[in-house]
Amino acid sequence: MNPRVEPWLTAGVLLVAMAGLAYHCHYLAVPIVDDAAISLAYGLTFFSGEGLRVTPASQPVEGFSNPLWTLLLGLSHPLHLKPVAFTHGLGIVFGVLALPAVAAWGPAAEGRRWRLEDAVAPCVAALNPTYAYWISSGMETGLEAFLLGLSGFFLLRELRTGRTAHVGWALGLLCLTRPEGVLFTTAAGALWVGSRALERRWPGRQELRIFLWLLALVGGWLAVRWCYFADWLPNTYYAKQFWEFNAAAYFRNFWLTYQPLCVLAAAGWLFGLAGRGAVARQTVLALLYMGCGLYFVWSAKGDWMREWRFFAPLVPLLGAAMAVGLSGARAMSAQWVAQGRGRMPARLSLVAVTGAALTVGVPGLRASIARAPEVQANPELPYAVIAGNFRRVRTQTQALGQVHPLLGYPDLGGQAMVLRGAEIIDVAGLADYAVAHHANNYPALEDYLLSEGPCILLDAHGPSGHLAGFQKLMGNYHSIGSSFFMLNGLTPTEDPRCPEGKAATLALDPAAQLQRFEQEIREDQAQRALHRWRCVHAYTAAEQLPDEASRERLAELADQRGDALVREGHLLPALRQYSLATLLDEGNAHRRRKAEKLRGRIYPRPQGP
Incomplete structure (x- = not known):
């Protein structure tokens, strides 16, 4: 030629x-697949100024394995696309x-x-x-x-x-x-x-x-x-291992x-x-x-x-x-x-x-x-289908009056895009540090879901189907159809996680809440303080919560008390203090790492045959 x-x-x-x-x-x-919506949700959170979290209220966990793509997708926010x-x-x-x-x-x-x-x-x-x-x-x-x-x-x-x-x-x-x-x-x-x-x-x-x-x-x-x-x-490595x-x-x-x-x-x-x-x-x-x-x-x-x-x-x-x-x-x-x-x-x-x-x-x-x-x-798990399912969940949480509902669901993409105010415990493990690092370690997983929750709604199917066999955990739930469960005693007027009852707990002003948290930390009642945080956080807008500096001070106090309990050999109370420190400090990943190392020590992974 x-x-x-x-x-x-x-x-x-x-x-x-x-x-x-x-x-x-x-x-x-x-149609875009649900996994693509995970990266999109992270990118949108990042460019809205809330860091690399799947939703602004969730903990900072690398639930994606494509950081460049995640950031590129997030550009749709500043570009108004x-x-x-x-x-x-x-x-x-x-x-x-x-x-x-x-x-x-x-x-x-x-x-x-x-x-x-x-x-x-x-x-x-x-x-x-x-x-x-x-x-x-x-x-x-x-x-x-x-x-x-x-x-x-x-x-x-x-x-x-x-x-x-x-x-x-x-x-x-x-x-x-x-x-x-x-x-x-x-x-x-x-x-x-x-x-x-x-x-x-x-x-x-x-x-x-x-x-x-x-x-x-x-x-x-x-x-x-x-x-x-x-x-x-990336956290996905541990979740998929x-x-x-x-x-x-x-x-x-x-x-x-x-x-x-x-x-x-x-x-x-x-x-x-x-x-x-x-x-x-x-x-x-x-x-x-x-x-x-x-x-x-x-x-x-x-x-x-x-x-x-x-x-x-x-x-x-x-x-x-x-x-x-x-x-x-x-x-x-x-x-x-x-x-x-x-x-x-x-x-x-x-x-x-x-x-x-x-x-x-x-x-x-x-x-x-x-x-x-x-x-x-034959499209693969479209995001739109999952998003449609979670719009119904959003209606449920709004009827309960929850601003930041704590949810335990898989199918992360549609969930994170629809429920932007929720704190998500990804029970499939992709976007949850503890669930991923304790994969196949059921005692540690059950302790985590019980002590740091419990979630108000739980889904036990597919990658989270094993949760149905957690007897202590599931004893706190009742079925609401198919593989979905709701926390016992949860109504628009009551929440079993609120220590003094929903109305009395939420009636405390931020200064009084801080005082209660500090008292419970010093008296080693960290589990009660964990429930108090879940109650207050669920029903309170971010700007009405105790200020960040005060919560960080409490987190440091809980962390120090946990260190003292470890030295004394009281590992489980120490774990509760570490968990509380992590949540008060906006899910600080280094505090989370410390808490889960201790949880793994208390509940060691079962050895294979």
Whole structure:
């Protein structure tokens, strides 16, 4: 093909692929999933000035694993945009932008103009319903795919030119988008070090700048995580550590569904490696990135969501593998010409490779497209459905006169978006430190839910179904239908958590409340003080509660009293003091960490057989 025409033709195909992907998303009309609403709720709380909490009244817990996406979604608040529509559209925008980012790998690696094979990856992604589904779902899939493509582009270009260090910030942002970003960064680093070793080049200013970008972004977030959330890992890691979703079946079903595309990708990697030089480097990068993605899926034990959420951002890499295969075939043909074997055999070899790819790829793409109606008809746990359920819960809490109801429910996204004034104990563990860290330790969980609550409403189903077997806890509740329970004795005029009765407890002014709290701390009646706080907090607006400085002073007093009780060997009373200190100090994560360490000591995790 005329080398002057091919770049323009490639650009045209790329634009068609981007438009096709946008139409594919429009056709699927995917509702944002409930998990996406979790990140949205956190982002809205942050930009409303209440910190990184799922609701302003909830404790500061990292119940998300995508900090960059969470903050981006929160921008809908200062920009005065509709949050749900913004979430839906932003994912599609990034997913579409990922196509040119991945397509640019070949020109970046080889320092050449666009060629037709560069448009293969965009076409594969545009026609794949798994990819289109998840970039439309409100999840961070589109952003992850975009940063994978962008980091690969910068890496390949900067290895070739030896200039700039943009790959540093691209990889840093990738690490802040998904936990597996650390794996991708490690793979990119391995390719960089290996390439420079082959060139016999020592690290220099370029490598230092890349390192500083990673240190600033990743190290900065780790510092924030420790200072604010009192942990080095996201809370979701602990919540999911015992979850099992049959990773083998996850892999097998994807393979059976997209077998032709996977076979072509494998063939592409083989031809790409044969191409040597810049083509081989591009091939190795695609292989390493794909390997990291697959390893993460295996280590995460699959996923509870359908349509292969974790594989979706890797779909463009399948196309990238096909593209490097065609580039490798071109390089082999050029080598034949250079060796004097003639232009005709070289052209025939290239035509044969292209024809074989089309023979396998076209039916595979057709099969992918044919799945679109089925995917469209089976959306994954829409946020709107969960939000509708919690509007009824909101009506219940309002009828009880509660300003900050304490709720124990899973299905966090819709709950947090509808009940913005609630304090949520996420009984699935994602956004609750104690529930996550005591996962599968039922005595510790039951003690936590009883002593620091109890919640006024409780849902025992799915990930929280085990709560129905907690006899001490459930003795405080009565069924209100299905898997839902209400606290015994709770009415619009009475709350069993109020020590002197609802009316008398709430009649105390802030100064009198502070006096009662201090008296109960000094007399080691921290459990009574915990109930008092739950009562006062539930029915009182934030500005009418005791002031922050006074509550912090009481928290410090309770913490010191707890330390003294630990030294005396009175661990359970000490735990109640630590719990009270945590709640009075707005859920301070370091106080929470201290309380849960003691709870784990009192109720050690049962040992396996």
